[in-house]
Amino acid sequence: MPEPAGRASSAPLVGGSAEPTLRELSAPGRRAWSLPDLDVPERPLDLPELSAEPVPLPEVAERDLVAHFTRLAHRNFAVDLGAYPLGSCTMKYNPKVCDWAAEHPGFRDLHPQTPAEFSQGSLAVMLEAEEILCALTGMTRATFQPAAGAAGELTGLLLMRAYHEARGRHPTTVLIPDTAHGTNPASVTLSGYTVRHVASDDRGMVDLEQLRAATDDDVAGLMLTNPNTLGVFEHDIVEMARLIHDVDGLVYYDGANLNAILGVARPGDMGFDIVHSNLHKTFATPHGGGGPGAGPVAVVDRLVEFLPGPMPTRTDSGLAWVMPERSIGRVHGNHGNFLVVLRALTYMLALGGPGLRRVAERSVLNARYLAAMLGDDFRPGYPGPCMHEFVVSVAALKRRTGVRAMDVAKALLDRGFHAPTVYFPLVVEEALMIEPTETESPETMEALAAALNEIAAAAVTDPLVVQTAPHHTPVSRPDEALAARHPVLTWDMPAFDHRDAP
Numbered sequence: 001m002p003e004p005a006g007r008a009s010s011a012p013l014v015g016g017s018a019e020p021t022l023r024e025l026s027a028p029g030r031r032a033w034s035l036p037d038l039d040v041p042e043r044p045l046d047l048p049e050l051s052a053e054p055v056p057l058p059e060v061a062e063r064d065l066v067a068h069f070t071r072l073a074h075r076n077f078a079v080d081l082g083a084y085p086l087g088s089c090t091m092k093y094n095p096k097v098c099d100w101a102a103e104h105p106g107f108r109d110l111h112p113q114t115p116a117e118f119s120q121g122s123l124a125v126m127l128e129a130e131e132i133l134c135a136l137t138g139m140t141r142a143t144f145q146p147a148a149g150a151a152g153e154l155t156g157l158l159l160m161r162a163y164h165e166a167r168g169r170h171p172t173t174v175l176i177p178d179t180a181h182g183t184n185p186a187s188v189t190l191s192g193y194t195v196r197h198v199a200s201d202d203r204g205m206v207d208l209e210q211l212r213a214a215t216d217d218d219v220a221g222l223m224l225t226n227p228n229t230l231g232v233f234e235h236d237i238v239e240m241a242r243l244i245h246d247v248d249g250l251v252y253y254d255g256a257n258l259n260a261i262l263g264v265a266r267p268g269d270m271g272f273d274i275v276h277s278n279l280h281k282t283f284a285t286p287h288g289g290g291g292p293g294a295g296p297v298a299v300v301d302r303l304v305e306f307l308p309g310p311m312p313t314r315t316d317s318g319l320a321w322v323m324p325e326r327s328i329g330r331v332h333g334n335h336g337n338f339l340v341v342l343r344a345l346t347y348m349l350a351l352g353g354p355g356l357r358r359v360a361e362r363s364v365l366n367a368r369y370l371a372a373m374l375g376d377d378f379r380p381g382y383p384g385p386c387m388h389e390f391v392v393s394v395a396a397l398k399r400r401t402g403v404r405a406m407d408v409a410k411a412l413l414d415r416g417f418h419a420p421t422v423y424f425p426l427v428v429e430e431a432l433m434i435e436p437t438e439t440e441s442p443e444t445m446e447a448l449a450a451a452l453n454e455i456a457a458a459a460v461t462d463p464l465v466v467q468t469a470p471h472h473t474p475v476s477r478p479d480e481a482l483a484a485r486h487p488v489l490t491w492d493m494p495a496f497d498h499r500d501a502p
C-alpha cells in the first residue's frame with residue numbers, strides 16, 4: 001500500500017522559499033519504498049563500520065517525495081520547456097528515443113563490474129560508439145571514461161605528458177589562445193603544466209605571429225577550441241599544427257563545438273593529435289558539468305598505447321577489457337557513464353551519416369539566421385560570419401541606457417527563453433554569447449530575435465524594468481557569487497549567515 005501523503009501543502013516557509021525541505025516533510029515511519037516480507041532467515045551483519053543507531057534521514061512517503069521534486073522542477077528552466085541558447089556550454093533538446101534505449105533493463109540494471117563474458121552487448125555499445133566517434137574525428141581510438149568535457153581535457157593533457165615522458169622529454173608549457181574555453185587553462189594548471197597565453201587578432205582568430213613567438217622547445221602542446229568561443233572557425237590550423245609539431249609538441253582539439261563541423265570536417269585531417277568532445281553538445285545527452293556526462297578523448301596512432309583503460313577490445317574469444325600497454329591508468333572508477341554513451345550511440349544511429357552532417361549544417365544556419373535578425377544594439381564582437389554560435393556586444397546600449405549584458409540575459413527569462421552566456425569570452429566587452437543549436441525551428445529563432453530586439457527597445461524607454469528583470473520567475477536575481485563561494489549543502493543550514501563565513 002502506498003503511504004498516505006504528508007504535510008506538503010501546510011509546511012511552513014523557510015528562508016523566504018515556498019518549498020519545504022525534505023526534513024520538514026519528514027514524519028516518523030513514512031517510506032518511499034516497500035520491500036517484500038523476508039523469506040530467508042534473518043542474520044545480523046557483522047560489520048564494525050555499521051552504526052548501531054539509525055541514520056537520521058528524512059522519512060517521506062513516495063507521494064510527497066515525487067511532489068517535492070516535481071514542484072522544484074517546475075521552478076526551473078529546462079531543455080524540454082523551451083530554447084536554451086546558452087553559448088559554449090550549450091544544452092540542447094535530447095530526443096526521447098535516446099532515453100528509451102537507456103531504459104532497457106539489460107543495459108540499465110547491469111552492474112559496471114560485470115565480467116566481460118556476461119556483458120558482451122554493453123562492450124559492443126562502447127566499441128561501436130568509439131568507432132563512430134573516431135570516424136567523425138579522424139582519430140584511431142577513443143576512451144569514454146572522462147565524465148565531462150573538462151575531465152576529457154585533463155585526460156588529454158595527461159596523455160600529452162605521458163607521450164613526452166616516454167620520449168625522455170619534459171616540456172612545461174601549454175599554449176592557450178585567449179579565445180579558448182575557460183576550462184582549458186584550468187585543466188592545464190590542474191595537470192601540472194603552465195599556461196602561456198596567445199592573443200587573437202582582429203579576425204577573432206589566433207594571431208599566427210604571436211603563436212610563432214610563443215612557440216619554443218618548452219612547449220608540450222597547443223590547446224585549440226575550434227570553432228573558438230567567438231564562434232569563428234580558425235583559418236590557420238594547418239600552419240599552427242606545423243609550428244607545434246616542429247618543436248615536438250602535440251596539438252589538442254577542444255571539440256566541445258564538434259556539432260558545428262560534424263560530418264563536414266575532421267580534426268584528424270587538420271593535423272590534431274588529441275580531440276575531446278562533449279557528448280551533450282554534439283550527441284544530445286545530459287550535460288556532464290563535471291558529473292554524470294561524458295567527455296570522450298580520441299587520439300591518433302602514436303598516443304593509443306597511453307589511453308586510460310581498460311578498453312573494450314575485439315579478441316578471438318569475443319569482446320574483452322584490455323589495458324593499453326603504457327596506459328596512464330583509470331580516470332573513472334568504472335568505464336565512464338555508460339548510459340550516457342548509450343544515449344549518444346542511439347543518437348548517432350538514429351541520425352546516420354547524412355543526419356549527423358545536417359546537425360552541423362543546421363546549427364550554423366540557425367546561428368546565422370538569428371544573428372541576421374538582431375538589431376543594431378547587438379553589435380557583432382568580430383567581423384565575418386559565425387559558425388554554430390556568435391558573440392555580440394551590448395556595450396553601446398549600456399553607454400546609452402545603463403542596461404548591461406546581464407540585464408538583457410535576465411529579461412530574456414521573462415520571455416520564455418533561457419539566458420545566453422554573458423561576459424564571455426573576455427575579449428568582447430558586455431558580451432552575449434548565443435548558441436541556438438540545430439534543434440530549434442525557424443519560428444523559435446524569429447521569436448528569440450523578436451524578444452532580444454524588444455528588450456533593447458525597452459532598455460531605451462524603461463531601463464529600470466530591464467535592470468530589475470526577471471519579474472515572472474519564482475526567483476529573481478540570486479547572488480550567484482555567494483552561491484558558488486559558500487554553497488549551503490545541508491538541510492539544517494538555513495540558520496547559516498553568510499556574513500559569518502570565512
Ligand SMILES: Cc1ncc(COP(=O)(O)O)c(C=O)c1O
Pocket residue numbers: 088089090148149150151181183225254256257278281287288289290293295
Ligand atoms: C568549448 C568547451 N570546452 C570545454 C567545455 C567543458 O565541458 P564540461 O562542461 O562538460 O566540463 C565546454 C562546455 O560545454 C565547452 O563549451
